[in-house]
Amino acid sequence: MRRFLPAWLAGLLTLALPLSHALPAAALPPAASLRPEMRPLDATRPAPTRVTVSSQATRLAVARSLRPLTRGTVLQVAAPAPAAVSAPVADSGFATWTRAFRARAMAQGISAATFDRAFSGVTVNARVLERDGNQAEFSRPLWDYLDSAVSDTRTANGRAALSRHRDILDRIERRYGVEAEVVVAVWGLESAYGAMRGDTDIIAAMATLAYEGRRRDFFEAQLIAALRILQAGDVSPRQMVGSWAGAMGHTQFMPTSYLEHAVDFDGDGRRDIWSDDPVDALASTANYLRNHGWTTGQPWGMEVRLPDGFDYALTGERVKRDAAFWNARGVRLADGGRVPDHGRASILLPAGHRGVALVIYDNFHVIERYNPADAYVIAVGHLSDRITGGPDFRGGWPREDRALSRAEREELQQRLVRAGFHRYAVDGIIGPQTIDSVRRFQASLGWVPDGYASLRVLERLRGS
Known part of the structure; x- marks a missing residue:
């Protein structure tokens, strides 16, 4: 995913689909997908549930994110369903828009055959419009988010998924240099290890949102990208499903991100991120992280303790110093050890001095390119650590606080x-x-x- 696009805000995705392939039968049921973002509503993306923490994400990271997020609450256990299609909405304007867009798509190299096949039977999706128009903000503190994002269930399911796909994940790690547990953690937060990939027809959804017009340029660009995917033969139109706002597959790529970073790892001639088999999606995620600068062997971050009298002006992503600098100022790991040398690092206080303190490295910012919310990055990093047997955070949280709206x-x-x-x-x-x-x-x-x-x-x- 060439990560998604301009400035975004918060979101919890819980779109329901069953999972029959990723976990053994004895494993705990998959936890819901959780994708927070912490940016205000703007013209670039829909914005449902917001997880609010003291973000230090840069505007550069925000500007590079481009995946609309959605949420739901139902976990289904039936067999995968075909794309959900709303009852047709009578709208002659949509037909007029479709004819005009067809000309624009063909001018950008989309064949008439591809376009007509993709748009066969497509109408305005009333469900998408309803969701797009009901984006109430719900503020949720970081610690509440992490309680779900890195729950015992999600951790257990992650360990089971890592074990089940160990061989292929080892191959992916060797190819792209991204640790298997990190890829699995992204998978766990994006779709609950494949359980919640979304079932909305992407062509209908993108066309509906482009026609609606508030973010026309963005969604037309996503629609053109989706048509390019179809034209390449990676998936058929009605099998191209995902969230109501366009994120697709096991690790929720937007169409433009797919074009840049999706790979055919299993060698079947298609970059298939939609099927029950997660191989291409997992490899594509590793490729995405590699392409954005992942450093093999470098932690995303580590929990630290700050000494009495610490200069809090030194905290935040803008201040980067080497391990010797932090050690000289009395910063220690949560277990009392010295800060290891993994390159220049920053001290992050996502909930102030009464919450967990972290030393974060460049890989933190690579995950941030996948989703710019500190809450999401911390969740991916912490979940990856827990999957491989690491401890929970030792520090506390100011749980009596509530998030600001x-x-x-x-x-x-x-x-x-x-x-x-x-x-x-x-x-x-x-x-x-x-x-x-x-x-x-x-x-x-x-x-x-x-x-x-x-x-x-x-x-x-x-x-x-």
């Missing part, structure tokens, strides 16, 4: 501006600039300046 995040930024601590955009994004502004406000009060945009900070600003 988007409106509250915008209010916090506005109040920081009025108080003279913030000179940047009021956009509801708690990124490096807002974290720095919060840090300076906290320091002015004599608080620990960890940059954590909490309700306590907002309430103090309201009283200022």
Whole structure:
């Protein structure tokens, strides 16, 4: 997935499909798919459930993400169903749009035969429009998200999936240099190890959203890419299914990402990420991570303890130092060991000084290219560690806190501006600039300046 596209926000995907191939019968049932993002609603993507944490993701990472996310709540156990097709919606405008789009597609190299086969029987999908129009924001703290994303069930299922596909994952690891457990962790969060791949007709969904018009350019680009996939013969039109917003297969590639990074690892002549066999999807995910700079053998991150009197101005993704620097300042691993030398690293405090502290490496940012939410990256990394027998986080979380809504995040930024601590955009994004502004406000009060945009900070600003 050439990772998905411009600035996005939060999402939990739980689209239901059965899993008959990935886990042995004795394994625990698959946990729901969970894909959080932490970006505000904008013209580039739909945005359902938001997981809000103190994000330090850069705008570069946001701009490179391009996968709309969706969510659901039902886990089915029946056999895989064909693509869900809504009852036709009478709309003469859609027919007019389809004729015009056909000309645009043919101008970009799509054959008439491919287009006509793909659009045969396609109508406006009312279910897609309904989901697109009901994107209420639900704020969820990082720790609640991780409780689900790295649950005992998801971890057990990941170990079972790793064992079941060990041989092919070893081959993928040798080919692309991405550790097997990392690929499995992405699989677990994206589709619950293949259980929730989505059953919406992608051509109908992309056409509906392009016709609807609010993100026409984006969804037309995805639709052209989907037609290129069909023209290459990788899948048939009605077998090209996924989420209502376009993410496809075991590891949820958008069509444009598929074109850039999908591979035919099993050598059958097709890059098949849709079937029960996950081989091509897993290899494509490893290829995606490799193409974005994955370093073999480097951790994504490690839990650390910060010493009393630590300078919190040194935290955040913008500050990168070598292991000697962090060790000299008293930073230690959670088990008391010294920070190992895996290259330049940053200290991340996703829930402030009362939460887990992490030292993060370049591979953290590679996963961030798959999804720019810190919550997602931490979940993938931590799940990969747990799958291979690593411990749970030792540090606690400020569980009495609640996440700020988007409106509250915008209010916090506005109040920081009025108080003279913030000179940047009021956009509801708690990124490096807002974290720095919060840090300076906290320091002015004599608080620990960890940059954590909490309700306590907002309430103090309201009283200022």
